Amino acid sequence: MERESVPRILITADGSRTLFSDTYYQSYQSISGALCQARWVFLEAGDVSRRLQARQPTRVLEVGFGTGLNAMLTLDLALATGCPLDFVSLERDLLPAWTLRALGHGRWLEHPEVAESLGNAIEEGRPRVQLAPQVHFELALGDATTIDLPRTVFDVIYLDAFSPDVNPELWTVDFLTRLHAALVRGGVLATYCVKGTVRRALESVGFDVAKRPGPPGKAEITVARR
């Protein structure tokens, strides 16, 4: 009998949980702290925390919904600040709702109902969730490299694919060109990856690329601005 492999749950250094993918042979987040990585690399370096606290309406595109941690933290902050947010997440291999629930990401949220709402939507096959009149979440299912992306719409992109050696299609010049075009001018792409080939590819498609200090366990991260 063939069995689907179930990702293993790992407890990371800050107490938050992540999964280990046997397909990519990699964890979904840093084992040095999944929660810390999500906040540091995406909400902070991506400038989303500042924008939401300043009540600047924000559109975020995420490449790789995964366990939903980045999405939940961002939606949670929008609810806490009352700032309008549209969050679109791309995912090819959606994890089942029960796996996401087992990670218990809701415990890190000021509004744990965000985790519940996303879990319910996934269970019921609903791609869109309205969490407040101006806080929207959308899951775009499919291969991110073939999904139609609108041009000049997003303020921030979270590029959170698995690493380039195992998930190369999400780090190509072609795909990065489409991400660049999806950002507004001045928009920011944040990623944990600092590989030279990726930084050069980002520069070659027109980004201004900078390294920033990374979260515990990671010396540097990349922030690229259109």
Ligand SMILES: C[S@@+](CC[C@H](N)C(=O)[O-])C[C@H]1O[C@@H](n2cnc3c(N)ncnc32)[C@H](O)[C@@H]1O
């Ligand atoms: C590192 S995980 C993302 C972690 C996530 N942001 C979180 O908060 O848990 C990378 C994700 O990218 C997805 N992925 C990989 N290749 C993809 C592709 N070609 N199109 C869409 N999603 C893809 C994987 O299924 C996985 O869920």
